[in-house]
Amino acid sequence: MLAEIKTLTPILERPLTAPYYRPIGEEVALFEAAARQRLPVLLKGPTGCGKTRFVEYMAWKLGRPLATVACHDDLTTADLVGRYLIVGEETVWLDGPLTAAVRMGAICYLDEIVEARKDTTVVIHPLADSRRLLAVDKRGELIPAPAEFMLVISYNPGYQSVLKEIKPSTRQRFVAIEFDYPAADIEAEIVATEGGVDVECARKLVKLAELTRNLKGAGLDEGASTRLLVHAAQLIAAGIAPQTAATAAVARALSDEPDMSETLDDLVRAVFG
Amino acid sequence: MSARRLFAHELEEALDRVLYASPSHRSIERLALLLEPLSRAQQDLVLHWAGVAAQTYAEIGYLIASLAPQVFARLDERDFAAWVIHGLDTYDKQGLRPAMEVLRDFEGFLAAKEGRAFARFEEVEARLSRLIQGLSGRPLSLRIGPYPYTDTETIFLPERIGQYAAHADNRRLYQALAVRLWAQARFGTYRADLTHALSQYADRELACQWLCCLEAMRLESCIARELPGMARELARLRSPWPDELACAARDLQADDADISVSLRWLARLMEKNVLPPPLTGLGVLAPELAQRVRDARIEKDTEILRRALMQSLTPGERKARMTTQIDAQRGVVEIRIDGEAVWLAPEAQEAAQSLIQDLGELPPELLAPAGPAEGKLPQPRQRLAEPERIEERRADFYYDEWDYLRQAYRRGWCHVYETEGKAGTGDFVRETKKRHAARIRQLKKKFEAIRGEDRLLGRQLEGEEIDLDAHIEALHDRKSGAEPSARLFARRQRNERSFAAMFLIDMSGSTKGWVNDCEREALVMLCEALEALGDAYAIYGFSGWTRTRCDLYRIKSYSERYDEAIARRIDGIEAKDYTRMGVAIRHVTRLLAAQPAKHKLLVLLTDGRPDDFGDEYRGVYGVEDTRRALLEARRQGVRSFCVTIDRAGQEYLKHMMGPAAYVILDDARKLPLKIAEIYRRLTV
């Protein structure tokens, strides 16, 4: 019966050029070791601190294709594993990104895993322990993962909702690598490189980020991420005045509340005014 | 009358004459020196009016003369006379103290006369305190003070500022003052023993003023390195530095300049015996006050760190020499033994960082090898026994309490009395509902929408939609001759929320007044929202008086519906006694844990740290017990969230809340508007 149905598998590309990634601690060595030992990896850290970039970089470094899935609350098992489609008269099976990654021996990166529906995590469990199996229930198929397949998930522990917590049974299957915003010098280097501004300007943006991070929990859910700094830098590189750029890309991006906006403006002024 | 300015010795004589009851000769000498740079016309005016005032009251005459140089910097000769008369009028009507105050506040006099727009502390407080929170370093709170200074834990600012005509400029001056004082605490103005340093000068007051100038200059460049925009703003708001400081500038602005550089230059300036110009907006130094606060803090931090080290080191390690390393990038302090970093608990890390900020290093005796003389370590201070209260009826419940000193529970230590909350009139609730009617309508809509969120159930025997996946499969099964499933439909099902919430309200004495009002208002909003949502919820208030009288007031139990009776009880919530938090958390956790819901959420509304009558529960003990109670709750499947209205409290909160999440509201008035949203965010 399986043989009758045509199976479509999307082709996952191998990255050709090295993405820019500035290592911060021992994350590269850890990831490589995990890959060698066929262990799944959990990347933990606040938004915009370089998790996605890191996975892209590691995929390139290990020479493996990468399938990235941004999880959301409507993501079903079928979205990950695959589904039947009707093409003309014929029923075909289309592999989901997870199945494709297993077949090809790729890295599958599930971004923001807690956003996904609870039942989707069930399908990754057998893949994330020593069985390394993907069960495609709809086809009654069990696919053993090749050595090169690697499961990577990310998780931002900053969420406050009770529902957005990773279950211990999931968490304990993964090697966890913790990310945080890098130390000031390194972060400035990243912002300068990614944003195309000089280090002096990048340093100021990093200083601003530090100030906003001090407000975490006291009006802000999160301080400015490296990503926001890169955005501000890119605006500056495009000819926008630094204060205007920082206001638009950092201050306005962090809060809509009038009181908080006012304070963020004060901080922008303290650095760029 | 000749137009020649009077020299100091002539002024001295004249002053002696008009101020017959002068406090001391030295102060007259100084006063003369102060008046010497004035024009002759001004000098004459001062002597005249000081004399007139002295006939009414000697101290007023003296005050007028000593304020004169500053007053002339701001007022002309005619206004000077009006200012004095205004002061004397006040004396006649209200007495000495108000008169002195009115005179000191010549800015206010001028501002009122010019119709200038004051900025007031209340209007800038919230914004400034957020700004200060954003700037790094130890948290500082803001308060109104007689003059602008900091004791390194609180920044004191005047009640109003009217130096400039425009309101906006006066607000800017507030900000500048706050930032300069923040810098004093941040960049180590009080790291040296200023009390001692200043006592070496005969004219201590003068030395203190010069030191303040020198420090302002040094700190401005510290600020410029991190916050160039802010430094520019500070420079805009002050007059140019006095010439005498020009030669000190290079030293003071060096990257590594610290308070010792200012003290060195102070010695040189004092030799020259010149007066500092009346620079405003720099704040003042308060060495004695700051020193006291700082010493107490250093002692406390040292003790915390010492204990942490004792706990995490083996006896062998304690004999080794420790070194410290400061990771300036992250502001983290590392203590190392033979190159190995010692793990420090968060509170110990915080204490270490605070010590570095105060001392520039960790106290050497802390890092010295302890050797065999371990017994010499100071013992925990004798605890003060709590007074016991005898209650007429037996308690309803008994709870254990965590004693961090013993690292053990005290069994059945706290006596809980649970009673129904007192009923009020219900007017407050009605009024709140009326006032926030629009907002409540909006909330209800929003919450009904959450409740109404659907979920699509696939592979049902019947349903309003076709399940495409199932259909395709069936099609395929039929083709291949297998038995096709009849479950081909999808059905929308209401998303089953399964939440039980417990709101625990701080009814301690400190909430009296508007905090209590805001808590009650917040509860009204919450009830409205939660009714729309359909989650199970209960509300309890707590207060008490020692461990033998811990009161829990039932405002709404899980089985009660939100109705008039509940509204009356919300109305009846009032500020009572103390905040023994741990036991209250334990009691409501027990009630919450018994709920059948899948997710259990405890929301704690409080205005500050745990505290109880007597000294025992206050401080570390209460914080540790509360932390423990939250951990216990967590183990029972209860998630906690704390909403705190306490700007000053950030230091201990992170530790205390360990297992719980929290949010700090800088303004209680935001609570009613925010609480429902906070709850929503926790549960979707």
Ligand SMILES: Nc1ncnc2c1ncn2[C@@H]1O[C@H](COP(=O)(O)OP(=O)(O)OP(=O)(O)O)[C@@H](O)[C@H]1O
């Ligand atoms: N170590 C780094 N090296 C290079 N670029 C970095 C690094 N860290 C952050 N960045 C920059 O920050 C941006 C945001 O990073 P990224 O998208 O990887 O964040 P993330 O952690 O995946 O965030 P989210 O949790 O929101 O998905 C990147 O596009 C990159 O420009």
Ligand SMILES: [Mg+2]
């Ligand atoms: Mg990402």
